[in-house]
Amino acid sequence: MWLINLLTSSIGKKVIMSLTGLFLCSFLVIHLLGNLQLLSADGTAFNEYAKFMTSFAPIKIISYGLYAMILLHAVLGIALWSQNKKAKGSKYKVRTTQNTTFAGRNMALLGAIMFVFIVWHMSKFWAAMKFRLDPDATTGVVDLYSEVSGAFSHLWVVALYVFSMVVIGLHLHHGFQSAFQTLGLNHKKYTPLIKGFGTGFSILITIGFSIIPIWMYIQSIS
Amino acid sequence: MKLTLEIWRQKNAADGGHFDIFQLDDVTDDMSFLEMLDVLNDKLLRDKKDPVAFEHDCREGICGACSMVIDGQPHGPMQETTTCQLHMRKFKDGDTITIEPFRARAFPIIKDLVVDRSSFDRIIQSGGYISVNTGQAQDGNAIPIEKEQSQKAFDAATCIGCGACVAACPNGSAMLFTSAKVSHLALLPQGEVEHSKRVRNMVNQMDAEGFGMCSNTGACEVECPKGISLENIARMNRAYLGASVAAE
Ligand code: SF4
Numbered sequence: 214m215w216l217i218n219l220l221t222s223s224i225g226k227k228v229i230m231s232l233t234g235l236f237l238c239s240f241l242v243i244h245l246l247g248n249l250q251l252l253s254a255d256g257t258a259f260n261e262y263a264k265f266m267t268s269f270a271p272i273k274i275i276s277y278g279l280y281a282m283i284l285l286h287a288v289l290g291i292a293l294w295s296q297n298k299k300a301k302g303s304k305y306k307v308r309t310t311q312n313t314t315f316a317g318r319n320m321a322l323l324g325a326i327m328f329v330f331i332v333w334h335m336s337k338f339w340a341a342m343k344f345r346l347d348p349d350a351t352t353g354v355v356d357l358y359s360e361v362s363g364a365f366s367h368l369w370v371v372a373l374y375v376f377s378m379v380v381i382g383l384h385l386h387h388g389f390q391s392a393f394q395t396l397g398l399n400h401k402k403y404t405p406l407i408k409g410f411g412t413g414f415s416i417l418i419t420i421g422f423s424i425i426p427i428w429m430y431i432q433s434i435s
Numbered sequence: 436m437k438l439t440l441e442i443w444r445q446k447n448a449a450d451g452g453h454f455d456i457f458q459l460d461d462v463t464d465d466m467s468f469l470e471m472l473d474v475l476n477d478k479l480l481r482d483k484k485d486p487v488a489f490e491h492d493c494r495e496g497i498c499g500a501c502s503m504v505i506d507g508q509p510h511g512p513m514q515e516t517t518t519c520q521l522h523m524r525k526f527k528d529g530d531t532i533t534i535e536p537f538r539a540r541a542f543p544i545i546k547d548l549v550v551d552r553s554s555f556d557r558i559i560q561s562g563g564y565i566s567v568n569t570g571q572a573q574d575g576n577a578i579p580i581e582k583e584q585s586q587k588a589f590d591a592a593t594c595i596g597c598g599a600c601v602a603a604c605p606n607g608s609a610m611l612f613t614s615a616k617v618s619h620l621a622l623l624p625q626g627e628v629e630h631s632k633r634v635r636n637m638v639n640q641m642d643a644e645g646f647g648m649c650s651n652t653g654a655c656e657v658e659c660p661k662g663i664s665l666e667n668i669a670r671m672n673r674a675y676l677g678a679s680v681a682a683e
């Protein structure tokens with residue numbers, strides 16, 4: 214069948230990577246907007262939001278789609294990395310890195326670190342929300358805010374979180390513009406704009422997510 | 436000038452291979468890189484030793500035969516220059532130069548620095564042509580083609596099939612080569628007719644040869660002796676996606 218041929222071709226597989234990647238970019242924006250509510254010291258807004266995200270049916274459905282996308286992007290990414298390693302064969306003794314970026318050369322490594330981060334973050338916050346914490350008897354709201362602020366009162370947790378955000382930023386910096394090139398969208402006028410936007414986007418995501426734990430840590434010590 | 440050469444030696448595809456070190460004392464500025472290797476081989480032959488096998492043909496930068504990686508760069512340190520057009524004035528007295536073969540699974544080593552690039556030939560055979568006779572130069576000139584379009588086609592057509600893009604790519608991908616070959620035909624009316632079939636066949640053959648998948652590192656573009664641009668890869672992807680969806 215033509216669709217299977219397309220999706221299993223080298224270009225097709227990269228297209229799956231770019232489409233899932235771009236979808237995950239849009240998710241990051243939504244996630245960041247929600248998380249920014251953690252900046253208000255009164256946790257109710259964030260707790261209400263967390264309840265809405267885990268109980269509103271359409272969002273629940275989208276979130277399962279999202280988990281599938283993350284898994285597809287990760288599993289296919291690892292498969293492509295290993296196929297590419299095989300296609301390269303043995304390495305050169307002298308290696309140059311001309312014209313390439315650190316992120317471009319290490320997408321799989323950065324992705325693997327991100328995956329570990331996602332697992333840690335899910336087991337810490339998502340699982341707390343779903344299983345560990347008991348909801349308030351009358352309102353049904355879970356106090357996720359206290360769980361998060363508790364975690365971010367430890368400097369090492371903050372440091373690990375910020376490090377992971379830098380990794381995500383690097384991955385996005387290469388991945389965003391690379392997705393467009395893979396889809397065949399390369400244009401003298403627009404490619405520089407896409408690259409510029411991707412750089413701005415990756416910086417914003419890194420800074421946006423990082424200020425939250427840093428701010429919460431400062432609050433916890435003052 | 437005096438040079439130390441560290442050269443990859445490998446008897447055949449099955450051999451594990453190793454580096455040999457040679458000293459060369461009488462290299463002059465105006466020798467080409469290949470002439471410098473000729474001097475080395477002449478010395479080895481006089482000493483009844485096995486000369487270093489390397490590939491060459493035109494020695495004027497148009498055939499793409501002279502494949503080798505010099506100090507980590509396919510075709511050496513000069514931009515948009517093949518090994519045969521690289522001259523020893525680019526190096527200094529006392530330099531150590533490391534010379535390795537192109538490395539990719541689809542380019543198995545035959546001996547020393549010589550690799551088998553017939554996978555490229557099979558990609559061309561799968562669609563890198565026009566099936567009818569398009570006539571002589573005057574027939575081509577009789578078809579009006581916008582200058583910018585013909586210029587783009589010509590830029591893509593300057594690919595000499597040397598394989599430096601594959602050698603430079605950390606994924607061993609042949610996208611730059613294949614896309615140059617797809618593009619130069621697709622951009623002209625004579626080639627446009629078979630474009631959809633051509634791009635599908637050539638990409639399928641490229642995959643079948645065991646080349647890797649492009650992750651847009653951009654390493655190929657900078658090492659290409661003919662300055663083939665990444666734009667061609669995007670054009671091929673676009674065409675491949677469109678052709679796969681639209682084909683009956
Ligand atoms: S695209 Fe450039 S590097 Fe690749 S085969 Fe053609 S001329 Fe050589």
Ligand code: FES
Nearest residue numbers: 494498499501519
């Ligand atoms: S020998 Fe022909 S390009 Fe170098």
